[in-house]
Amino acid sequence: MDGPTPSAALAAALPAPEPHPNPAQLSHLPPLRVIGQVGLTYIVAESPEGMYLIDQHAAHERITYERLMQQRGQGRIESQELLMPITVALPPAAAELLLHAGEQLGEWGFSLDAWGEGMVRLRAAPPTLALEEAQQALLEIADYLNGQGGSTPDDWREAMLTTLACHTSVRAGRVLSVEEMRELLLALERCVSPRTCPHGRPTMVLLTPGQLERQFGRRV
Numbered sequence: 001m002d003g004p005t006p007s008a009a010l011a012a013a014l015p016a017p018e019p020h021p022n023p024a025q026l027s028h029l030p031p032l033r034v035i036g037q038v039g040l041t042y043i044v045a046e047s048p049e050g051m052y053l054i055d056q057h058a059a060h061e062r063i064t065y066e067r068l069m070q071q072r073g074q075g076r077i078e079s080q081e082l083l084m085p086i087t088v089a090l091p092p093a094a095a096e097l098l099l100h101a102g103e104q105l106g107e108w109g110f111s112l113d114a115w116g117e118g119m120v121r122l123r124a125a126p127p128t129l130a131l132e133e134a135q136q137a138l139l140e141i142a143d144y145l146n147g148q149g150g151s152t153p154d155d156w157r158e159a160m161l162t163t164l165a166c167h168t169s170v171r172a173g174r175v176l177s178v179e180e181m182r183e184l185l186l187a188l189e190r191c192v193s194p195r196t197c198p199h200g201r202p203t204m205v206l207l208t209p210g211q212l213e214r215q216f217g218r219r220v
Contacts, residue, residue: 004115029189034181041172050208056176060169063187064128065198068161077164079109080127088135092118094142101145102151108160110141115187126164133167161200 032045032052043054071077090098093119098105105112111124122134129137142157170176176184188194188203197203 011030013035015050017176028192032185032189034178034185037181038174040175043185050206051212052204052206054185054188054204055202056170056174057172058201059184059188059203061165061197062194062203063184064169065161065165066191068164071162072157076087076107077109077126079111079124082122085121086131086134087115088122088138090118090120090135090138090142094139095120097142097145098138102169105141108164117156120196126168128165131169137163137167
């Protein structure tokens with residue numbers, strides 16, 4: 001798997017709109033007009049309600065999480081074979097856990113085999129996983145296999161969803177084009193729970209016209 005271009009990687013992680021979303025399940029956002037980016041971390045957008053600051057990583061996590069949930073509900077997470085498998089250094093105990101869970105990991109898009117003590121060779125992965133994130137993602141998955149964070153099937157499912165959402169989402173510090181920001185916000189508007197990331201952090205904050213007026217001394 002060659003590394004995708006930034007625009008392609010972002011677009012690949014944005015879910016297609018559901019043909020008939022249930023309005024009762026949606027936490028609607030107002031129409032958002034992109035203004036720009038602040039600190040390579042926050043998207044500035046305008047709405048009738050005021051000015052929104054959207055955390056690009058938290059927002060993309062929410063989008064990716066719901067996309068992965070859809071895939072998981074259909075059976076398996078998408079997987080893409082790497083054109084050039086990569087070797088990943090891990091603590092020997094973590095490597096052993098992962099290698100003994102091949103079938104389980106395969107359901108989440110991963111394929112790997114042994115490559116010496118404390119090393120695994122990653123042969124396939126979810127297509128949106130950044131290869132520089134592979135080691136940290138595998139370390140977290142090994143922790144889950146070891147029972148950290150719960151041991152029930154629901155615990156495992158939630159842990160894998162949040163880990164993949166985190167490590168396949170755009171990071172703070174990345175420059176986004178105006179078009180990429182628009183695509184991200186449109187995808188966020190289609191989410192069931194657009195206002196929080198899978199970890200419970202807010203994806204956005206709102207500065208109302210009244211708050212802005214007070215900051216500029218226009219209102220007492």
